[in-house]
Amino acid sequence: TLLNELDRSMGRYRDEVNLKTAIMSFINAVLNAGAGEDNLEFRLHLRYEFLMLGIQPVIDKLREHENATLDRHLDFFEMVRNEDDLELAKRFDLIHIDTKSASQMFELIKKRLKHTDAYPYLLSILQHCLQMPYKRNGGNFQQWQLLDRILQQIVLQDERGDDPDIAPLENFNVKNIIKMLVNENEVKQWRDQAEKFRKDHAELMSKLEKKERECETKTQEKDEMMKTLNKMKDKLQKESLELRQARDQMNDLVSQLNEYSV
Known part of the structure; x- marks a missing residue:
């Protein structure tokens, strides 16, 4: 995969740096051009997917090459990430949101929805999450994966029902569902x-x-x-x-x- 190639050592410094520079250039282009150019939600979504796949330790490792061209692409990735994180935090009147902290994210959502018509639905979501299947050995995680995919579609789909995700859920039109609701x-x-x-x-x-x-x-x-x-x-x-x-x-x-x- 892309991250495997980014992390793999080839032995020859020049070939390795050139390949990794090209990969980082491609990742930055995917994040910031096309659907991500004016869509904060898409950039946050796609970058989070890369982070979940483990791109951050790979970036830290790439710094060891001390190559100016590669470092520029790494710096650009980090710069846009920090800008987007700050933009998201501003929506909650904060400077930073720890997206690794489930408790902080929950408290922010709870505070925002506490006195709104949406709050009962947040409670309903949490109540039904308590009833979702759970096994310590990791089985039955697909239901949670489906819930995650549905939320992604809700965030990413535009007014026409188009989704910048390359693999959206079929027959899942957020606009039509909201209209029905x-x-x-x-x-x-x-x-x-x-x-x-x-x-x-x-x-x-x-x-x-x-x-x-x-x-x-x-x-x-x-x-x-x-x-x-x-x-x-x-x-x-x-x-x-x-x-x-x-x-x-x-x-x-x-x-x-x-x-x-x-």
Whole structure:
């Protein structure tokens, strides 16, 4: 492979340096031209693949050749790498992100998504990762490899569904899937809104029925009060009549007494 040739010793200094210089020139061109020219995500992705394959110790070994031309290509690789790492770190308001530290990367993602609609999905991803198959002897790693490939496609695919990766997953169009999820979320939002309207309507109907019952109660109370008042009026009128009759009788008796006195 490319890295094997970069690391292999050929014995003849000039031939070895020329080959390794050509390989480093090719690697830099692949990283920084074409898809990588204006695509930070692609450069980070492809460079990480080289790093996972072990290019860093090979570069350190190539420094021992002390060849100016080769060193320029090595320096260019390191320079662009540092610039890209800094650009990525700026997205999180940092100077450096240790991509070898799972805990730091997790904390950065958690902090960024903590109070967003995406946070529940991060928790869901982690929960399902806990359920992924795991064996200490390294078996069943293909599921993790598939998850890694899917995430790579999500990061790398452009708006047209084109992927600069030379071996993308077949029939995996991120744009179409996101569009489907958007439609699915819109349907869910309409359902939630309809359910909210239903609950609001039920609540209003309940309040209206309560008010009607209160009005009926008040009407009944008013009717009862009117009946009581009318009874009191009738009683008062009756007592007033009886009082007048008593006065008349008393006046008659007084008149009779006066006549007897004379």
